Amino acid sequence: MKVTFWGTRGSQAAPGPETVRFGGNTSCVEIEVQDDSRVVLDAGTGLRRLGAALPAAVRRIDVLLTHLHMDHIQGLGFFDPLFRPDFEVHIWGPGSSTSELRQRLTRYMSPPLFPVRLPELPCELHVHDLRQGRVEVPGMVVHTALVCHPGPTVGYRLETTNASLAFLPDHEPVLACERFAKSPEWCSGFDLAQDVDVLIHDAQYDENEYPERIGWGHSTLRHAVEFAELVNAKKLVPFHYDPAHDDQRLDAYFAGTTSDTVEIVPATEGETFVVENANR
Amino acid sequence: MVTWGGLARRFSRVAYPIEVILLRELADHLSMPIFVVDPAGDLLFYNEPAEQLLGSRFDETGMMPFDEWSTIFTPTDRDGAPIAPDALPLAIAVQQRRPAQGDMWIHGLDGARRALTVTAIPLQGQWGDHLGAAAIFWEQR
Numbered sequence: 001m002k003v004t005f006w007g008t009r010g011s012q013a014a015p016g017p018e019t020v021r022f023g024g025n026t027s028c029v030e031i032e033v034q035d036d037s038r039v040v041l042d043a044g045t046g047l048r049r050l051g052a053a054l055p056a057a058v059r060r061i062d063v064l065l066t067h068l069h070m071d072h073i074q075g076l077g078f079f080d081p082l083f084r085p086d087f088e089v090h091i092w093g094p095g096s097s098t099s100e101l102r103q104r105l106t107r108y109m110s111p112p113l114f115p116v117r118l119p120e121l122p123c124e125l126h127v128h129d130l131r132q133g134r135v136e137v138p139g140m141v142v143h144t145a146l147v148c149h150p151g152p153t154v155g156y157r158l159e160t161t162n163a164s165l166a167f168l169p170d171h172e173p174v175l176a177c178e179r180f181a182k183s184p185e186w187c188s189g190f191d192l193a194q195d196v197d198v199l200i201h202d203a204q205y206d207e208n209e210y211p212e213r214i215g216w217g218h219s220t221l222r223h224a225v226e227f228a229e230l231v232n233a234k235k236l237v238p239f240h241y242d243p244a245h246d247d248q249r250l251d252a253y254f255a256g257t258t259s260d261t262v263e264i265v266p267a268t269e270g271e272t273f274v275v276e277n278a279n280r
Numbered sequence: 281m282v283t284w285g286g287l288a289r290r291f292s293r294v295a296y297p298i299e300v301i302l303l304r305e306l307a308d309h310l311s312m313p314i315f316v317v318d319p320a321g322d323l324l325f326y327n328e329p330a331e332q333l334l335g336s337r338f339d340e341t342g343m344m345p346f347d348e349w350s351t352i353f354t355p356t357d358r359d360g361a362p363i364a365p366d367a368l369p370l371a372i373a374v375q376q377r378r379p380a381q382g383d384m385w386i387h388g389l390d391g392a393r394r395a396l397t398v399t400a401i402p403l404q405g406q407w408g409d410h411l412g413a414a415a416i417f418w419e420q421r
Contacts, residue, residue: 097406131407132297146298152406176301186304190295 001140001163001275002032003198007046008267010170010204010218010240011071018246023269025049026071027169027240029200033139033160041156041167041200042066043091046269047075059086062137065093066169067153068104076105077114087123090137094152095129102127130154148176148188149217157192163275166193166233169240171202172217173227184230193231197277200267201227203238206245206253221257228262234277239267299405300324303414313417316403319410321346321374333417335390346371353386360385373400374413383420395420 007013007025015024026044033039037060040050047063054061061081066072081087095101102118105127109118118125128135132145132154143157147168155168168189176188184190193199204218219227221238228236236259241250254266265273295301300316304325307314313330317323323344331337334353344352350365357363363384365371372380379401387393400415 095407097408145295146406148298148302176298176305185295186301187295188298188301 001158001160001165002272003165003275004030004032004050004272005046005267005269006030006050007042007044007075008239008241008269009044009071009243010202012243013045013071013074014243018248021247021268022241022250022266025269026074027066028075029167031140031158031165036060037062037138039064039137039140039142039158042072042169043074043076043079044071045075048078048080050075051078051080054081060088060090060138062090062092064137064142064156064167065091065101066155066167067094067149067151068108069151069170070108072169073105073108077109077116082121082123082125085122085124088126089123090126090128092128092130092135092137092142094146094154096152101129143192145189145192147192148172150215153217155189155192157196163198163277164196165198165200165275166196166231167200168193169200169202170217171227172215172219172223174219174223175215175217187227187230189227190231193227193233196231196233198235198237198275199228199231199233200237200239202240203266204240204242206249209242221253225257225259225262225264229259233262235263235265237265237267241267296324297405297409297411299403300411303403307414313419315349315370315415315417316412317346317370317374317414318412319374321350321371321412323349324412330417333388333394333396333419334386335388335392341389353388355384355386357384369398369400370413370415373402373415377402377410 007028008023009026013026025046027042028044028046029041030050031039035057040063093101106118130144135142141159144154147155149170158165173188177186201224202219203221203224205220210220307327313333314327316325326338355363369380369382381399383397385395397418398415402413403411405411
């Protein structure tokens with residue numbers, strides 16, 4: 001399982017010389033397990049560059065949306081495969097209690113917010129409402145569950161024969177288990193991330209910011225580390241950086257945080273690594 | 281232990297649905313006594329105000345099967361006649377998936393007899409799935 005970060009930022013894109021190292025594009029991660037297909041986690045502004053860099057052999061894309069906040073879908077309108085008839089694109093994500101995913105996406109993919117309507121896209125498009133449970137995409141099994149974040153929001157666990165990865169980019173587990181932090185059954189996202197090889201997790205705020213933003217659906221780096229330790233993740237990849245946090249501030253943020261049991265490797269836009277569990 | 285979906289068979293420990301987790305957190309911050317049960321009617325949680333009412337701490341009793349919690353407090357009507365487990369408001373809410381309200385008298389685990397009004401509602405999840413029920417207990421004074 002090869003993982004590439006095309007967008008690491010949360011809330012709003014933050015391009016500029018001060019964010020050039022950790023990255024300015026919003027949430028978007030490419031997962032490669034087969035030559036002719038790709039799984040994409042979230043469709044933030046990083047999705048445009050991902051689409052432009054796809055190898056010619058790729059003909060199927062599965063886009064897994066965690067939720068429909070703008071920083072997670074804004075790249076869709078500029079994703080090259082959606083405008084090509086030789087591509088099969090599957091968009092997966094949560095509906096709400098009153099609207100299916102297609103209806104909810106149409107609010108963005110239609111005038112006046114966007115000139116092209118969803119049915120007008122030339123690709124072979126499939127839109128799937130996700131419920132808690134399990135689905136299969138080329139090369140891997142995907143587990144989903146609702147997690148603690150405002151509005152319908154799912155987390156993902158991806159499994160291949162030799163690797164596992166959990167993706168919880170917008171997640172505030174401490175809100176839902178403030179007094180039960182050591183009780184896995186009462187911790188949002190626990191089963192998605194349990195014993196995972198790589199955990200990509202929300203680390204938007206620093207310790208000074210969080211008290212002013214409780215309930216906004218995000219974590220501090222310390223929360224992310226504690227969650228990673230609770231679920232016994234092997235590697236934690238902090239993600240979804242606040243747009244106000246420049247490279248210098250993130251360097252200081254990460255320098256002061258360690259774990260005895262979990263390797264911490266901050267997400268960096270453009271970085272690629274391979275997930276493999278030799279014990280499987 | 282209650283299991284949720286296919287995840288339970290795959291992983292050694294399974295988290296409750298986020299709606300139930302958040303309800304527990306909310307109940308833990310309210311001053312009204314609250315019970316939360318799963319779709320089978322088994323008691324998942326009761327908060328500190330409910331502990332005072334029942335005369336027993338949740339950390340000591342833990343989760344309780346329906347047959348146990350529905351009888352352990354010996355609920356009776358005004359005349360002292362036992363109330364059948366399935367006639368309790370919380371049982372109606374979880375089994376018939378409709379709100380229910382009623383008066384009852386219970387013996388707390390501390391031996392005290394208390395008069396209560398119970399309001400119970402079924403819990404319907406984000407996608408309409410049946411997640412159990414919750415009950416609020418109002419002590420009559």
